[in-house]
Amino acid sequence: MTGGESLLGRDDELRGLCDRLGGIDARGCAIGLVGEAGVGKSALQAAVVNEARARGFTLLTARGSESETHLPFASLHQMLWPILSRSANLPVRQRDALLSGFGMSDVAAPDPFLIALAVLELVVDAARQAPVLLSLDDMHWMDEPSVDVAAFVARRIEGERVMLLASVRAESTLLADNPSMEWVSVAGIDESSASALVDGRAPDLTPALRERVLREAGGNPLALLEFPTAMRAGRLGWSELSEDLPMTVRLERAFATRVEHLPAATRALLTVAALDDGTDLAEMLAAAGLVLGAAVDLEASQPALDEGLLISDGASAHFRHPLVRSALRHATPLAQRQAVHAALAQILSGPHPDRAAWHRASSTTAPDEHVAAELERAAQTAVRRGALVSAVAWLQRAAALSPDLPARGARLLSAAEIAFELGRFSQVEQMKRQVAGMPLLPRDQSRLAWLEGVFDDGSSIDPAETRRLISLAGQALRDDDTDLAAQLLVGAARRSWWSDPGADVRQEIVLAAQQASLPDDDPRLLAIRAMSESHERASFVISRLSQWPADVHGRPQAAGLLGIAAFCTGDFAHAIGFLSTPVEALRSQGRLSLLAEALAIRAWAAIYLGAFDLARSADEAMRLADETGQTLWAATARIAIAVLGALRGVRDSDAALLGEAERAALRSPIATSSLLAGVQFARGMGDLSAARYEEAYRQLRRVFDPGDPAFHRVQQVWALSYLADAAVHTGRQDEARSLLATVQRITGDDPSPAARIALEYSRAVLAGDADAEALFRSALDGGGRRLPWHRARAELAYGTWLRRHRRIVESRVPLRAARRTFDVLGARAWAERADQELRATGEGGWQPTISPSELLSPQEAQIAQLAAQGLSNREIAERLYLSHRTISSHLYRIFPKLGITSRAQLGAALSNGADPRTSGSDSGSDTVM
Template sequence: MLDSVNVNMTIGQRLLGRDDELRSLFGHLDLVGARGRAIWLVGEPGVGKSALLVGVAEYARSVGFTVLTARGSQSETHLPFAGLHQVLRPLLPRADRLPAVQRDALLACFAMSDSADVNPFFTFLAVLELIVDSAGLKPVLVCLDDVHWMDQPSIDALAFVTRRIAGERVIVLCTSRTGTLPFADAHTIERMELDGIDEAASAALLDSRAPHLPSPMRDRVLREARGNPLALLEFGAALESGRYAWTELDEDLPMTTRLEQAFAARAEHLDPAARAVLTIAAIDDGDDLNDVLSAAEVLHGSPLDRVAAQPAFEHGLLSLVGERYRIAHPLVGSALRQAMPLATRQRAHAALARVLAAHPDRAVWHRASSVSGRDEQIAAELEQAADNAQRRGAVASAAAWLERAAALSPDPQSQAARLLSAAELGYQLGRFGQVEQIKAQVTGMPLRARDRSRLAWLEGVFHDGSTGEPAEVRHLVDLARHAASTQDFDLSMQLLVGAARRVWWRDPGEAVRHEIVVAAQQVALPASDPRLLAIYALSESHEQGPVVIEQLARWPADADGRPDLAGLLGIAAFCTGDFRHAVAFLSTPVQELRAQGRMSLLAEALAIRAWAEIYLGVFDVASSADEAMRLADETGQSLWAATARIAVALIDAVRGGWDTRHDLLSEAERVALRTPNAASSLLAGVQLARGIAELGANRHELAYGELRRVFLPADPAFQRMQQLWTLGYLADAAVRTGRRGEARTMLTSMEQIAGASPSTGSIIALEYSRAVLADRASAESLFQAAMDGASRQLPWHRARAELAYGSWLRRQRRVVESREPLRAARATFDSVGARTWAQRADQELRATGERGWQPTSNPRELLSPQETQIAELAAQGLSNREIGQRLFLSHRTVSSHLYRIFPKLGVASRGQLADALTDHGYQVSPASSVI
């Protein structure tokens, strides 16, 4: 049964005034076989979004679509996965076909199983798989009405799906009010702005509802409604019936307010029994009419049946489908709630809490709304409900429940503790604005000792947007010392790691960095503790580098089966320039985080690993960088998304080159401006990427200008360690621009900073720079040392040394001798896909008189980064479902990718993939069991 508003927006079967919109939307449905998409209908209340949604749904059913529907409700926003359950209700019988981990996560989110500690991303994958599997039988239309009122876990799940339907027979059509963003990354959705219908359609619609309206009143309704269909219908009917009258004050009221008044006037004429039903319905967070009738009996004080509720349906305020009811329009519920006295609202909530005893989480929410003061028992029950929500994977809902519990806490210290718990969940979700708001609220409140440290830790780990001011970093160190004095060593180290992260991103000065290290040394921990090593490396990479590297060598790559420790070891290795160990250590948490579906932390680990690979000379965007960028965008981590963007742009520069300022770098710079604490590290990466791009294009003057900024302490792009890893590229530009002397001065400075026991990354840069910047007498031996030294087993770095050596030989007029290292460099650059650098080597060879080289053609270059990942995993023997679970895709999407991959690689089956990839330089390793 359609609600009255939607029915009355049509005359016959025609939706008035929406021919163009319907034609466009029907066109998308007709082309669903070519491309899935998400479409967002946006407009003011009453403009006809829901009616248009209904019209599209009816057409979709008529042409063979499976139609899945859900409607947000303001009273349900606190109920985790309520909207998602509406969508999936017809598909849940197929849940048994899902992989066990996805099935269990999905059922647990709906409280249909006892699984504990559910990962929400496995829930999201299950939703995707159910919808995509259904689309394999018939195309699917998902209609999401009033998304702005849906609960956040449902929104997160549906946003996950919309990002992954481009290759599926799925259309997601959602509606929301103007000014709201249903999904965080709304740029992935095609937006359709709905305005009012035209004058002719407005007149026809008004006359269909209120044919006897006097002409002056009719003209005023048309003028005031401005094409808003709901206003035309409601004002016309209300004025014609005499329940509502215009006043001069109406001129100054917003349309929404006037509509609410009209609905309230319609409800005023109902008898007390129907009013009791409406009162309960307006605050109910479910859709079961029997629950509403039972609670209305409590409120009314006498038995009620469906006959008593009938006037509410007859007046178009409620609608019914089977046993499930709904408010006819969100403005009806809003009008009823605004007109409701506080005492009545509280009695209604108490009645619902009594009726919903079998649903404890819903009951406690209503019980919390039924009291006017603070109540510790209810606050504790809300806290327990938050724990339940978190176990179901509804972290956003858990945070909301904790904030509600805090508001009801009589004890200020308990209130602060619950707020901090909510902030910690917000941090897990990457919702930094929410965390900042709670931190501001807690500041100045009485805190228990541990909660003071929790607040400081929250600020310490908040390196995305937190300040690196020395006074604030020292405050963290003081709190860490206090925690250590109370034997809370774990909290102490958490605080110090947070402080150390800050100083890596932006240097607050030697004294502050040393204070962090001294405080860490005062904690009674073994010298090999990964937390200690991470603090050393983040704070004093040069000074403590030899100690860190020595201790890292004592650890196995999997950190004895502890991925959390392996992650810290990977950070320690990276920050000291021990890039081989960094890649090895970070691969363990990447594998484990992928298996656990922890996308936020996975994005961070992949971003760091991408840069370790780059510094080793591995320029494969599919290995880490592209996925890090996509996952960081999806999980709202702007800092790590920017870090990955710079890596992708730098890889583009090496592999193909670009002539203009790369869009990804511009986006990263914008993040740096918004994130002052991360500015120096991000900007140093941007300058390196631009410098390498200019070198590849033989624009040495521009390259020098870009790279020089990383070495200037007063420049925002200055970064202590990254300047050392940038040195070799600066040396290249310096030689070609006549700045050899200036670069030698920087080389001497870097040698002093690196010390007597530099890391592999530092050795590579120093050996290369010494050779390139050497005078004629010592250059040859230094070139030989660079080629045979730390870069010997690293093709990119050895090829750079060979290119520089060959170029030097040619300039010394030793033309014949120059050809061998130049050929070797060209061949290596070509094999690793460094096209621009292979061309540089070829230009040098052409200057010696050698001609005729053509770059090799590698079919892998035709694959996108995601296609490369899929091909590699398929070559390892993983099934489509296993690949999908690793990469957070549906198995049908994986199958579609493979269908496109095979002809690109010239193969006909999965069994041929391993050989094809090996032929083109990829070593296929057996798949490890992480699913």
């Protein structure tokens, strides 16, 4: 180490952290120091900062403060201050979002993820000149928007010359579930180091006091320094430092005793400093003067400085240790605290109205509509700045001070709606419980009903909840609030999709939607009908969908609803088209939670259609859903990834993904939902690909059993052809034919595109010898004829049937075509099945090709595609919420994988996979080996 003396008793910890500094050129890292108050986390962190300074690092530091937790982006502003001038070089949208977060721009409601991306880019850009240390001390007291940005950055610095070092209290759960964080437990120092520290600080202690200090402190360095002072002063009895008390309490008591003997003006200043959410010393002195009723000047701070409680440069002031602030806050009576807050509100009302509003609210416990309205306006300001977490806190406080109960409920609902956008499940549930017993206006009653189950995408196992939404929608229609009625009915329809409440309830949803007098092609109406009566209304919905252009006239929200309508009716081609519009719009707007949902649904539409390259966007959907706390959509994406793995022939490697998805389903009210059906479909596909036909049939059969939690009235149709495959190989044709007949009744005479493909294929493979050939030809010429995956499956089944009927030469043509298509699509397991059938005819010599999509990870493939389209690294980074240097690193790895050396070659390399309908890669003769 080169940065100065090592800490007493911390050689091992400091050496390990400094080693990470030394390896920063090879790998960035995010490390959290966790331990009890006073154990030395801050000292250890300061030592690392000094070492980093000596090594030439750029230092970006911030320290959390208990009184600043309500100030959005306060800690982030501290951290970025040394490099904030570089924001002028950011892309315009990122720069404006970041400055708006700091109140330095008027951009309305910037997305928090866009702010986080701007921070990432600033940090990474700084790291080009020198490695960067982000030091975040006392993160447990930082404002939540700043913590969210830190979490975002921590996930994305592994490939950068950046080290994030944070310290948190042992009881904190901040970033606990962030897989990018490496946690280092900081415990008390060893006995010899503790003895040396006490002897150096208090060499005159009597043996009895020395022994007591060592025992009470338990190796806690701050206690070892503070307990001797308190004990020697005679202001603490033995019982007051009882080791039965938590260390934090014992330390606070030790600090509190050091304030009692100070002058009144100094005590007033310290009390103000403990409750202030700023560090401006003049501000503190002015407020202390109001509290004391007499002027308080700079001299009042000197005793606090001499006592080692306060640190000041003459313009700003802060406590030497956060526990001093905590001790003073806890020791100050409520009435005095309120007086201090009132004084601060008066001082701040001109220059800082939002801070003044918070202090004014803290100065009273009685309901006050004026103060509540002021807080509500401050919350609106926080939303405009992109500080949604802070807005929730302000609205909750506004609700608590609302004298009118309906107004209180409305403000809590506004807070809950924002918390939902943030993915804060527990917060939403808590606020819903608070509102449940309040008198609400009719519209707010409907808002509360809509919030029920929103984290499960509106799923519920109770039909009564769905009927309640229908009833509230009826009330909204009577109040001429068509938009609210439509919103409620979309929620009811989502419930009917995830967990079937029965035909009667589904019909009630559709009838209520018809009473709304929406146009027949209204996206909301089409989504309601598609989700509620996917089969019964399929032809009506699909006919109306065809009247809409793919871009839906630039209306992303409408396009999303049309995409859902198309998906639920089995019109997957239209679903992909419609969902691509909101995907791009949501990406550009930075609305990542909704983007994750759109990507997940589109990935499944692509899977069912056989567009597997597009379906790989499930990987991005999973990452975004995890990051935005959307368990349902993360599980949906994991299942899609597992299906793609099964098609590639990855043997059981995705079992963990399916296990996570299944647990997510069983933990929520959607245990009987589409999610479990998807898990069974993925497992069945894995078993089919591995030729484990008994297992495949067992897994898929559950989707068709109304008594099984995995039953789904729509997904059984889409799984039918795969069940038929398993039935043929296990001798269960009769049972499968019975299920085929049931599905035919369900889908009616005008089935959807997906249902038609499934029915045509299943009729052929389950047919008797007399009818099979004609039905195979119908399947080949039917709904899947222009869809390579579905046509190849029919060709494989037909070729297999021909070979087993000893029509060897005829069988080779469809089997070759199937093998070629599967090979190009990357469905390796299925290509191998087709090749096995061809080998059984006596033909061999095939070598599988490797497509570009197999060489690249899903994220690499996405980056390569965007680069091939001509986007710059910065443009790609903004779309994918990564740093531009990360994009550069990915491309550096992509080029050799594709055998190219320049960006200009990407397009040709990515299109190297031949069209399965035109490729001649294995169209050789009928040569027999």
